[in-house]
Amino acid sequence: MLPLVIIIGLLAFVSTKPCDTDGSNQELLLSLNKNLLRSLATQEGLPNPSVHLALRLSSHHNLAKERDNLNRLKNELHNSIQSSLTNSQPVTGIMALYSLALKSSCYDLNTITFTVGDKSEMLLTNLKKQMEQEKEHIAFSHRPLTNYYQYSLGVLALCVSGIRVNNHVSHKLIKAAEHNNFKHGEEESVDTQAMAGMALQCVKDSGFYSHNPAELDTSLEKIKQKLLESQRTDGHIGNEFSTGLAVQALLAMGTNVEECAASMEAMRTAARSNTYHNPMAISQTLPALQKKSYLNVKSKECLNEDDSLVLEITGPTVAPSKTEVRVMVEVVTSSGATAAYSVEVPKGSSLLDALNLLSMKNVGFTFELESSLWGPFLSAVNGEQARQSDRRYWHLSSDGIALTEGVSDFKIDKVQKITIQNTSY
Incomplete structure (x- = not known):
């Protein structure tokens, strides 16, 4: 799931004091x-490299916990990527x-290898090959093997690591910006614009x-203008969860x-x-609030780092509400057929909690989940899949308004109608 996802000094209101100088900030x-x-300590599934990246870009550290997480990345995430490569799945x-x-973490990337076939090659060599496959896919299908967000990430990672990016690979990204190809469905993808902007700025x-x-x-100027034009009246660019990446990109591009x-x-x-309670959301927002972007990784030296970050013991969790609210769930299949359901859930439950309760009512509603860096997302509903490989996904909306959060993050706090629709992009 990709999703998934931002500073505009030029369009902003002006204050008499610099950003981030007062104690509350x-x-x-x-x-x-x-x-x-x-x-x-609470993440489920594989360790999230985006979380590690944000912790390392931060001004304050808990170096022991960061080292432990680095080891998890080198073992658990590494093995997962190796498994995908073995099964010929794209991992850009x-x-x-x-x-x-x-x-x-200033780790020597030349010591990290993956095996494809009978050949063991370095991480960045494998990434370059992934990018060549993506580029070739654009040549005959006019779109990447994955999507332009992942393609941009690939260009950025190679460039930040000092690897010369093939001109033809960069050119495909430049042309995609020129032809307005950074979309999710019919809408402009602020996240993709932002990642492409950082990648091309690095190039x-x-x-x-x-x-x-x-x-x-x-192309860089066009991306910058697209981001500026996506600013809402409340200051967010795109939505609350795309603003962090957009701001990172604008900073990187010299705003x-x-x-x-x-x-x-x-x-x-x-x-x-507390809008940013999802770790992935925090990981993209925190660098921007600290006036940094992923391009700062290029000059990271890991010397004389502040090691003062200490976690206090947290208090007990709040007991769930006993008040119940009714949720109507509508499922729209790829053929347009609809099915409607209803379930009562405790106020404050997540949408995932609501779907679990609905599935237990034995009314014919079923669903399956897949994991992503943003948390679980719907992969199948009532036996019908919406696979990324088919350019389809389950679009979620509440009372006709598209959700900006996933099933485990969106909270049910009032009576509403949730629509789950099999959608192409």
């Missing part, structure tokens, strides 16, 4: 940093994030692209951040409201 950053560190995005996470800074530098500049901007303030407001 510093406390907020520290709180987010601790929440991200705390998630290492997760391999790119893995390499960025390792580099953020520009490195001097790798010699085919047509003016073309590269034009002025001397004065406080609407997007930065929007992220702070959302953070104080």
